[in-house]
Amino acid sequence: MMKKRLMAMCLAVAMAAALAGCGGTTESSKEETKAAAEDTGAAVEEGEESGQEPVEIEVLSLTWGTNPEPGNFVEEKILEDINVKLTMTNFATGDDVKTSLNMRLTGNDAPDLFYATAEDIADYATKGYLLPLDDYMDKMPNVKAIQEKVGVIGQVDGVQYGAVKQPQIYQEGYWIRKDWLDAAGLPMPTTLEELISSVEQIMNSDPDGNGIDDTIGITGVKINAIMPILAAYGVSRPTDLIDQDGEVVSSLYDENYPDAIAYIKDLLDKGIIDKEIMALTSDLYKDKLAQGLPVVVYDSWTQFKKPELYAPIEENNPDAEWVRIFDLEGPGATTSGLYDPTSVGAIYCVPAQLEGDEEKLDAIWRLLDYVAADEGLRLVSYGLEGEHYTVEDGTIVATDRMATEADFTWVYQLLGRNEMEYLGVKFPYAKAEIESGVYDRTYIRLVNTLVEYPDWYQRVDAQRYMDEEVTKFMFGERPLEEYDAFLETLDSTYNYKEFVAGVNEYIQGTGVLDN
Amino acid sequence: MVNKTDKKLSLQKVRAHIPYYFMLLPGILYFMVYKFYPMYGAMIAFKDLNMLDGILKSPWADPWYKHFATFFKSPYCVELLTNTLEISLVKIVLGTFSAIVLALLVNECRNSWLKKVVQTVSFMPYFLSWVVIYGIAFAFFSEGSGIVNKLIEMLGGEAIPFFTSNSHFRYVLYGTHVWHGVGYSAVVYLASIVSIDTELYEAATVDGAGRFRRIWHITLPGIRSTIITLFIINIGNILNAGFDQIFVMYNEQVYSSADIIDTWVYRTGLVGMNYELGSAVGLFKSVLGFFLVYITNRLARKWGEQLW
Amino acid sequence: MVRSKHKITGERVLDWVIYLILFLLIIIFVVPLLYVLSASVTPYSELIRRGGFVIVPSELSFDAYxxxxxxxxxxxxxxxxxxxxxxxxxxxxxxxxxxxxxxxxxxxxxxxxxxxxxxxxxxxxxxxxxxxxxxxxxxxxxxxxxxxxxxxxxxxxxxxxxxxxxxxxxxxxxxxxxxxxxxxxxxxxxxxxxxxxxxxxxxxxxxxxxxxxxxxxxxxxxxxxxxxxxxxxxxxxxxxxxxxxxxxxxxxxxxxxxxxxxxxxxxxxxxxxxxxxxxxxxxxxxxxxx
Incomplete structure (x- = not known):
């Protein structure tokens, strides 16, 4: 009994002590950080004399659940080569990264280097959280070279705020069950009409022979499932902004848009497009795919070429042959789909609070430049030469150990990688497949990641309005005759035309569309 | 003579109170540090936050209601409010009713094996995250392949688009809400039921009261205090309609029946680090919630069941 | 005496009604939970083959664990x-x-x-x-x-x-x-x-x-x-x-x-x-x- 009383007293005292120790607001912690920065400045000079202590750099990253062991061979080699000790702080989803990062930026507690998307950068920069990189680009020649390739991405009002990853290649599109096409005696469709009639014919012929009418025509995750159909009409998803002959426009105003909607509505009514697409998550969609139900799906080449992803499909549908459909001709255009060449995986930024901390900043420039090219790039792409890969006749060849021991190195690819070479090394069996998707294909170009949003534009509500109303038109919940009324409301409530015009002017100014 | 005894008694009374204040001390300290002190953050709702200046030195928003206006000016504002209130109210009523019924059923059950199993089994869904529950619900209720819909089609009906239709989606929300929470909520009611004096039951049986009369006249009044207390607390939370559940399960097709204040704030606030908006809406919810709690508490006074 | 006998039978009926309801409830709670449990010990391909919903797996595999x-x-x-x-x-x-x-x-x-x-x-x-x-x-x-x-x-x-x-x-x-x-x-x-x-x-x-x-x-x-x-x-x-x-x-x-x-x-x-x-x-x- 006395013990409990004692414990209660102790807790009370502890609380009181904590309260006393709590100095107050950020003001005090800011002073601390500044003082610490000055201290390290002094330490640098000492360090240089006494033989260089490694500089500790914390990187905040989005790694989708992959958590490499601390002290692995990548981190060791980086420590060896450039004297930087890395600590990776990883999160599994973009939202989690944002939650933690926003809190730490606000609390003056930011990591030394962190992941951001092109859309976030504008906000962080205008609020003053980011360190401008223009003055330091000359210290990072490799990073500079990549930046020149990607142009204005990572810039806000002409100032460079982040180190941009090399762009990834286009991966997604429609895939069709070639074995079912063959069984029905049909050729690969080249026009939208051919595609739909083939799908219809196959659906009605009970292709899996189980006596149940369970075949799904076209499916995918949410609106992606119909992206190529929209593209065939020369239009895009409701909220997208596209490049049409050098001008940035919203395809909602295109004369083909109502026709595209009507066509899709027809397909939904007939059951050719899976009515449930909007409720599907990635997992639920994959279940349908593995069950061998759909004729056509919208997906990425990895689903069909990466062994661990394809295995469930293969086991249950050993005769299945999935082939990518490329150029599809439609009433509006002949394209392979919608694509944003400026969509980069990530941009790594430096917090403004590091200003003045020469030692850390130097280490960051070394790190970024190291992984951007040559030896460092190969380390984070493939692993250690001789152990995970060998160089034969100038080409890189993976050893058996790469797949098992070096499968996490991508987490350290802060500046991305040489995509085509990388994919060729890691997935040699899919090389032809990948290349045929990239070269000599036409796509409708999306410019969403280049958009800067003015304060007056009610972005979230406007996007909801567009998505929701177009969905209603497609599913027959709103009569198509009201399409013009929809556009009028869009403009009167959200000033959408003005918004698009402003974006057009801005993007034209950057010259990105000129290539 | 009387004065001296009075003084002595009141001094004793005061001395008697002191241990209680000691007991309260740790809790008071905790609330001061972690609950009251951070309340200065409510200012954020009225400022344009610039963390380099700190919360205190950030400039005031111009006009002061700027961030509140962001919410109220949204064309969806009314819909969000109605959805939130409707969904919340139904969940409170359904939730309370089902938890009480379950607690009563368990209590009246004479088979101890059945009792234990039901309690444990009904408690389990609480631990599943909504992502998992969505997957399970989809397996049962999906339009294309759901077990329930297959049954409906076998009986000659048409499949019901539970997840993509505004007229049906709320049933999924209510159903999964009850499935998820009833076991957990029933625990509190059970604890109350168990502490009712059994002599009351014995007396009633002797007087010839049957099952239902015993429940109506003894059990329910016996847990009346718990019911009312929990109800008051739930009413205070009425503007929180269940973000975690709805966020996982909704999609564009059911926005108009399922988009609530919190999901809207989440989408709008995440864009551009808009803490001010979150703070403003949070303040609005708190004020309204507290007001409702105050009124409900006054009503509860009539039955002597007030919170304070 | 007749009155109390009547009551006792009435109460027994009620008991059985309660048992029935509780039994149904157990099913409503257990079936989805069993699905999660069995999905953790059933290889994915078998799961898919049997339509995505399996309560009793044909083989147990603890590989996932x-x-x-x-x-x-x-x-x-x-x-x-x-x-x-x-x-x-x-x-x-x-x-x-x-x-x-x-x-x-x-x-x-x-x-x-x-x-x-x-x-x-x-x-x-x-x-x-x-x-x-x-x-x-x-x-x-x-x-x-x-x-x-x-x-x-x-x-x-x-x-x-x-x-x-x-x-x-x-x-x-x-x-x-x-x-x-x-x-x-x-x-x-x-x-x-x-x-x-x-x-x-x-x-x-x-x-x-x-x-x-x-x-x-x-x-x-x-x-x-x-x-x-x-x-x-x-x-x-x-x-x-x-x-x-x-x-x-x-x-x-x-x-x-x-x-x-x-x-x-x-x-x-x-x-x-x-x-x-x-x-x-x-x-x-x-x-x-x-």
Missing amino acids: KELFSTSLIGSAFKNTLFVTIAGTAINMVLSILFAYPLSKKSLPGVKFLTLMLVFTMMFNGGTIPTYFVVKDTGLLNSLWALIIPGAIAQYNVILLKNYFQSMPDELFEAATIDGAGAFRVLLSIAVPLAKPIIMTVMLLYMVGNWNVFYAGILYINSNELKPLQVVLREILMSSQNMLNNVDTHAPSLTMRMAAIVVTSVPIIMVYPFVQRYFIKGIMVGAVKG
Whole structure:
């Protein structure tokens, strides 16, 4: 009994002590950080004399659940080569990264280097959280070279705020069950009409022979499932902004848009497009795919070429042959789909609070430049030469150990990688497949990641309005005759035309569309 | 003579109170540090936050209601409010009713094996995250392949688009809400039921009261205090309609029946680090919630069941 | 005599109706849970072959569990969450009981005000930013204590305890006080033992709350070794959601995800049967007389 009383007293005292120790607001912690920065400045000079202590750099990253062991061979080699000790702080989803990062930026507690998307950068920069990189680009020649390739991405009002990853290649599109096409005696469709009639014919012929009418025509995750159909009409998803002959426009105003909607509505009514697409998550969609139900799906080449992803499909549908459909001709255009060449995986930024901390900043420039090219790039792409890969006749060849021991190195690819070479090394069996998707294909170009949003534009509500109303038109919940009324409301409530015009002017100014 | 005894008694009374204040001390300290002190953050709702200046030195928003206006000016504002209130109210009523019924059923059950199993089994869904529950619900209720819909089609009906239709989606929300929470909520009611004096039951049986009369006249009044207390607390939370559940399960097709204040704030606030908006809406919810709690508490006074 | 026989049969019928309803309820709860369990031991391809929903697998495979423990952070996450649950609940209970008991004494000066303040903090809070600062300034950042201290007292649970103490007959306490017992003595030897049902309930609620801690884990914890169970679980569940990164990531299979769910839920569910023992009727009988 006395013990409990004692414990209660102790807790009370502890609380009181904590309260006393709590100095107050950020003001005090800011002073601390500044003082610490000055201290390290002094330490640098000492360090240089006494033989260089490694500089500790914390990187905040989005790694989708992959958590490499601390002290692995990548981190060791980086420590060896450039004297930087890395600590990776990883999160599994973009939202989690944002939650933690926003809190730490606000609390003056930011990591030394962190992941951001092109859309976030504008906000962080205008609020003053980011360190401008223009003055330091000359210290990072490799990073500079990549930046020149990607142009204005990572810039806000002409100032460079982040180190941009090399762009990834286009991966997604429609895939069709070639074995079912063959069984029905049909050729690969080249026009939208051919595609739909083939799908219809196959659906009605009970292709899996189980006596149940369970075949799904076209499916995918949410609106992606119909992206190529929209593209065939020369239009895009409701909220997208596209490049049409050098001008940035919203395809909602295109004369083909109502026709595209009507066509899709027809397909939904007939059951050719899976009515449930909007409720599907990635997992639920994959279940349908593995069950061998759909004729056509919208997906990425990895689903069909990466062994661990394809295995469930293969086991249950050993005769299945999935082939990518490329150029599809439609009433509006002949394209392979919608694509944003400026969509980069990530941009790594430096917090403004590091200003003045020469030692850390130097280490960051070394790190970024190291992984951007040559030896460092190969380390984070493939692993250690001789152990995970060998160089034969100038080409890189993976050893058996790469797949098992070096499968996490991508987490350290802060500046991305040489995509085509990388994919060729890691997935040699899919090389032809990948290349045929990239070269000599036409796509409708999306410019969403280049958009800067003015304060007056009610972005979230406007996007909801567009998505929701177009969905209603497609599913027959709103009569198509009201399409013009929809556009009028869009403009009167959200000033959408003005918004698009402003974006057009801005993007034209950057010259990105000129290539 | 009387004065001296009075003084002595009141001094004793005061001395008697002191241990209680000691007991309260740790809790008071905790609330001061972690609950009251951070309340200065409510200012954020009225400022344009610039963390380099700190919360205190950030400039005031111009006009002061700027961030509140962001919410109220949204064309969806009314819909969000109605959805939130409707969904919340139904969940409170359904939730309370089902938890009480379950607690009563368990209590009246004479088979101890059945009792234990039901309690444990009904408690389990609480631990599943909504992502998992969505997957399970989809397996049962999906339009294309759901077990329930297959049954409906076998009986000659048409499949019901539970997840993509505004007229049906709320049933999924209510159903999964009850499935998820009833076991957990029933625990509190059970604890109350168990502490009712059994002599009351014995007396009633002797007087010839049957099952239902015993429940109506003894059990329910016996847990009346718990019911009312929990109800008051739930009413205070009425503007929180269940973000975690709805966020996982909704999609564009059911926005108009399922988009609530919190999901809207989440989408709008995440864009551009808009803490001010979150703070403003949070303040609005708190004020309204507290007001409702105050009124409900006054009503509860009539039955002597007030919170304070 | 006829009347009571009639009643007895009526009651028996009611008993069976109750049994039936409860039995149906068991099915409604168990079937989906069984699905999760069986999906964790059934290879994905068999799951798909049988239409995506399997209750009784034809073969059991514990590969997913092996994979889970060798490739993910679940091991360390378990230790973290165990610590938070045990130490945290202990702190929760001590602080909550100490706080709730005085509040149940209606004659204590200031009781009404304190209760109002309690309810006030339930409705109003300063938001994540100032709370983050307080957590930071009290030195809790990036430590497991950040998952315990900021949530040390749940007002809802205090109200439950307070109500229960209030419902206990005054004579009980008066008798003890007259015998010369101090407030602490009364609390520990009378109030607490007799309030077992609500105390066990509140303890259960706290344990569940501590076991499920998630948001605080994202906000206050950066190191992988300190991540609690729910954060790691969500990483495992969400990592299959992104199409573009399939090139690099190894998304865990559905089987492994189900195994993760089983592993994170089973331990805490096991606590419940122990708590049930305390839901004994008649605990109050004779308390006043005895």
